[in-house]
Amino acid sequence: MSDAVVVEGLVKKFGDFTALRGVDLTVARGTVLGLLGPNGAGKTTVVRILSTLLRPDGGRAEITGLDVVTQADQVRSVIGLTGQYAAVDEYLTGEENLEMVGRLYRLGKKESRARAGQLLERFDLTDAARRPAKTYSGGMRRRLDIAASLIARPQVLFLDEPTTGLDPRSRLGMWEFIADLVSDGTTILLTTQYLEEADRLADRMVVIDRGSVIARGTADELKAQVGGERLELTVGSVEGLGRAVELLRPLAVDDPQRDEQTRRLTLPVKGGAATLAEALRLLEGSGVELLDVGLRRPDLDDVFLTLTGHSADDADPATEEQAR
Amino acid sequence: MSALSHTLSDSVVITRRNLIKVKRVPDLIVFATLSPIMFVLLFRYVFGGAIAGLPDGVSYAEFLLPGIFAQTVVFGSTTTGASIAEDLQKGLVDRFRSLPMSRSAVLIGRTVADLGLNAISILVMALTGLVVGWRITSSPLEAAAGFLVLLVFAFAVSWMMALVGLLVRTPEVVNNASFIVIFPLTFVANTFVPLETFPSVLRTFAEWNPVSSVVQAARELFGNQPASAPVPDAWSLQHPALYTLIWAAVILAVFVPLAVRAYLRTATR
Ligand SMILES: Nc1ncnc2c1ncn2[C@@H]1O[C@H](COP(=O)(O)OP(=O)(O)OP(=O)(O)O)[C@@H](O)[C@H]1O
Ligand SMILES: [Mg+2]
Numbered sequence: 237m238s239d240a241v242v243v244e245g246l247v248k249k250f251g252d253f254t255a256l257r258g259v260d261l262t263v264a265r266g267t268v269l270g271l272l273g274p275n276g277a278g279k280t281t282v283v284r285i286l287s288t289l290l291r292p293d294g295g296r297a298e299i300t301g302l303d304v305v306t307q308a309d310q311v312r313s314v315i316g317l318t319g320q321y322a323a324v325d326e327y328l329t330g331e332e333n334l335e336m337v338g339r340l341y342r343l344g345k346k347e348s349r350a351r352a353g354q355l356l357e358r359f360d361l362t363d364a365a366r367r368p369a370k371t372y373s374g375g376m377r378r379r380l381d382i383a384a385s386l387i388a389r390p391q392v393l394f395l396d397e398p399t400t401g402l403d404p405r406s407r408l409g410m411w412e413f414i415a416d417l418v419s420d421g422t423t424i425l426l427t428t429q430y431l432e433e434a435d436r437l438a439d440r441m442v443v444i445d446r447g448s449v450i451a452r453g454t455a456d457e458l459k460a461q462v463g464g465e466r467l468e469l470t471v472g473s474v475e476g477l478g479r480a481v482e483l484l485r486p487l488a489v490d491d492p493q494r495d496e497q498t499r500r501l502t503l504p505v506k507g508g509a510a511t512l513a514e515a516l517r518l519l520e521g522s523g524v525e526l527l528d529v530g531l532r533r534p535d536l537d538d539v540f541l542t543l544t545g546h547s548a549d550d551a552d553p554a555t556e557e558q559a560r
Numbered sequence: 561m562s563a564l565s566h567t568l569s570d571s572v573v574i575t576r577r578n579l580i581k582v583k584r585v586p587d588l589i590v591f592a593t594l595s596p597i598m599f600v601l602l603f604r605y606v607f608g609g610a611i612a613g614l615p616d617g618v619s620y621a622e623f624l625l626p627g628i629f630a631q632t633v634v635f636g637s638t639t640t641g642a643s644i645a646e647d648l649q650k651g652l653v654d655r656f657r658s659l660p661m662s663r664s665a666v667l668i669g670r671t672v673a674d675l676g677l678n679a680i681s682i683l684v685m686a687l688t689g690l691v692v693g694w695r696i697t698s699s700p701l702e703a704a705a706g707f708l709v710l711l712v713f714a715f716a717v718s719w720m721m722a723l724v725g726l727l728v729r730t731p732e733v734v735n736n737a738s739f740i741v742i743f744p745l746t747f748v749a750n751t752f753v754p755l756e757t758f759p760s761v762l763r764t765f766a767e768w769n770p771v772s773s774v775v776q777a778a779r780e781l782f783g784n785q786p787a788s789a790p791v792p793d794a795w796s797l798q799h800p801a802l803y804t805l806i807w808a809a810v811i812l813a814v815f816v817p818l819a820v821r822a823y824l825r826t827a828t829r
Contacts, residue, residue, distance in 0.1 A: 288657070323650065327585065
């Protein structure tokens, strides 16, 4: 079978609280699966079970055909884990951190050193290699943490929010790096709060909420579920808003939405750029002051909002509290 | 490689990692040794005159030092718990548990590194002791055995504290929790005052308290117990080295498996 990760009916309980209620997913060898979901959905819990840190209460999970419970030791030698919070030893230098992890993966002294050197270089940490990680910035720690999970060239890599806390340049660098890993044949399961990131990196996605899978598919499939393109306009006055709705209604394929606060109008439409041109023509000379206009395809944020009823970074205080 | 050699090599890697921290944070070792030095000086010069009931021909310095050694190594062992709780909090235990490394190496590396720290602080205290009038009057072999008994017992206590650290999970709380146990253990003993001065109930406890036997063993092996000293009533103090080693063996037999099990089940949150 060409699935590197197979998860069936995964259940996890913490006391009375059920964090996972039967999650199914697969990741084909050499591909990236994006695991999405709002805070407290259970993403980290899935990753922790797959990386043998937690035992599931039901269901099963296999990594390259190895069971995460009964063959945990073998699983650990084919995986790499970058957890949600950087796990580096602050008192060791960057180099020492990587060499230690290399040794514990049983790479041998020379190989560990060589790999450490390569990865420090790749992650732009060569200058800081001999400094204790205590002196690193958050982004540097994050990069060091990811480097540590790669030292033994794992077949399957788990990245739990790998770019949280990285600046835009480092994030782009990380994306390139992840793409390189995939082209070398690494299988990756990635969780993220940045939907752009999932859109860009993931071949397929699974959206979970409150411990259950609520949607799955490619980015295009998910977007199609949410609906087609829409025209968005911002106008100068509330009266203008009413006038614009009247004028543009013939173009809409569904009810327009208006927001008087932001004086923004959203019309579900068809026909792409031609429709946009038509809209502009209809508004011309109408006296409606047009501040902004654009045609938008749904992005994953819309998918998120529609599927879960709340956006990705919209923390649920109750579950946040429990996570402490 | 066999499982045993894996465990060994992983433990060496972890021990090294723990000792690097000591090198990078020299304050750690400074304070670990300053407080025993302070203890030696305080007890020697402040209470030294006030302790009655010492056997004839024993100076308080001679009586005191083995007690301070024992108390310091037992306190030193509490750092094991705090350090493990810290690794847990910082996610390092998660990192280690996701690696294909030996299951016991993180704990072995920790307790062995702490054994090393304890050895350093005994050395510093012994030197301070020599300055304030303490002397070893036995053979070098016996003296070495004295240090060994102290360190073996401390090593066993470290494993107890490792379990506490894994269960309690907050370094500050580990420290406070262990003080509650370790203060009575080290004070209701012959550490600072002769047992003859204790009221009877406490005295029985103190006689069978392994800290007393550690201290007694050290006093005998360093030759700090004159021939004229009365023979203790309790078996534990008649055979203090043996009694201490039995305790250490029992503690290890119980707490090594418990701590390893807790390590395998623990998770950062
Ligand atoms: N050790 C634990 N004990 C109790 N509850 C837990 C534990 N770990 C996780 N939970 C709960 O399980 C649920 C899922 O948590 P999880 O960390 O998997 O969410 P997540 O999707 O990763 O969220 P985030 O986006 O905030 O990282 C949350 O409600 C959390 O409070
Ligand atoms: Mg998470």
